Amino acid sequence: MMARRTTRCNALAAILACVFLAYGAAGGRALAYTRDYMVPAAGGCPVVEQQNISVSAPPLIRQWSTSLPILEPPVIATVAAAGTPAQLTEIENTIQQAYGIWSGVTGTLVNASTFPNALGPLGETSTQNACTPDALNGTPSNPDGIDTICFNQSSSAFTTGVLSFTRVVIAEAPAQTIGTAPPPVFAGQIVDADIYFRNDGQAAFATPGALASTPGAYDLESLLAHELGHLFGLDHSGVWRAIMFPYAPPPGTYVGERPSVSSPDAPLSDDDRAGLRSLYPDPADTVDVGYITGHVLPANPFALADFPATSPGEYETGMFGAQVVAVDAASGSVIAAAVGGWSCDPSTSIVQFDGSYSLGPLPVGNSYVIYAEPFVGPVAPSDIAGAFTNLCSTGASPSCTLPAIDTNFSPRAQQ
Secondary structure, three states, X not given: OEEOOEEEEEOOOOEEEEEEEEEOOOOOOXXXXXXXXXXXXXXXXXXXXXXXXXXXXXXXXXXXXXXXOOOOOOOEEOOOOOOOHHHHHHXXXXXXXXXXXXXXXXXXXXXXXXXXXXXXXXXXXXXXOOOOOOOEOOEOOOOOOOXXXXXXXXXXXXXXXEEEEEEXXXXXXXXXXXXXXXXXXXXXXXXXXXXXXXXXXXXXXXXXXXXXXXXXXXXXXXXXXHHHHXXXXXXXXXXXXXXXXXXXXXXXXXOOOOOOOOOOOOOOOHHHHHHHHHHOEOOOOOOEEXXXXXEOOOOOHHHOOOOOOOOOOOOEOOOOOOEEEEEEOXXXXXXXXXXXXXXXXXXXXXXEEOOEEEEEEEEOOOOEEEEEEOOOOOOOHHHHHHHOHHHHOOOOOOOOOOOOXXXXXXXXXXX
């Protein structure tokens, strides 16, 4: 099995996030999905990081590099012979299917049936190094605003065990100049997201058709679907069944079910779907519109860590970093989950570490069981760093101090 680890680094003109996929041991239980936040350069409350996808926004610009590693055996196993046009077609079809998994989610602005122009056509480039080059001194090297998938581009990020990663560049302000990318519309906008796959022969990948006959190869479609979740703005999930769970399936296997015409989003869990709907909700959706909000509090208020206020109104009164999960009472399935711990009043822009959480969007008309637990399983706090690290970044409330994530507590949720 493999573990995906998240690292983040501040850039001078933008925020550069690198989400890695690496080897590791698996194990654990259902926890939560997360979204990443950042504080705009102009200040104010933290905002979610996401693509500029709306009813009026231009289509997402995307492409893939047809340059493939020339190794034996091939890094990407296909039914078609290596080095042929048919091989490229097979790989492109796999990429399209992976995108189709996410664009098959109903109730979102990404849904292909309702919003067919949200994603632009998948372009091709023969350029080997078509993805944003490695960062220099923390600054992204000329991102072009095109979301690109590269199978043959070397990177210093490919340290021991790393299979693939998504490099995301986020704007800190509207109209900010970031490389040659189109000017962003809002702070927190993902202006460039490139996906890299290891190309040195230390790992092999296979298209769905070639997976069964390629021992030791990882399922290309599952890995692509996971990385595309990062491209859309999702962080790792703690839900065992989720595409965004930070452990990939073993070689020769894949996550969930294969997509089909009737169920294009079949590989996703409800938690994955809820995550995408939270970022890009369809205003016409009347089903997935429910939210459950509350606080995760210690049974003994004196159990809170000593966290002195460093600015007026700043305090810690709840559990920070607890996993809050909504389970459908009838089916027992995890429908949505979130990481609780903070809130922010727009009138003051002060982040309060009060244990707040908001679960949703949830299907209305159902009954849910809510529970909370700490990040003490296979998903560690470092795996979801983007959900917390930048809450007290430049522009945040004066002297904002990020508390440690609470992991030493017995679960008890209060709505």
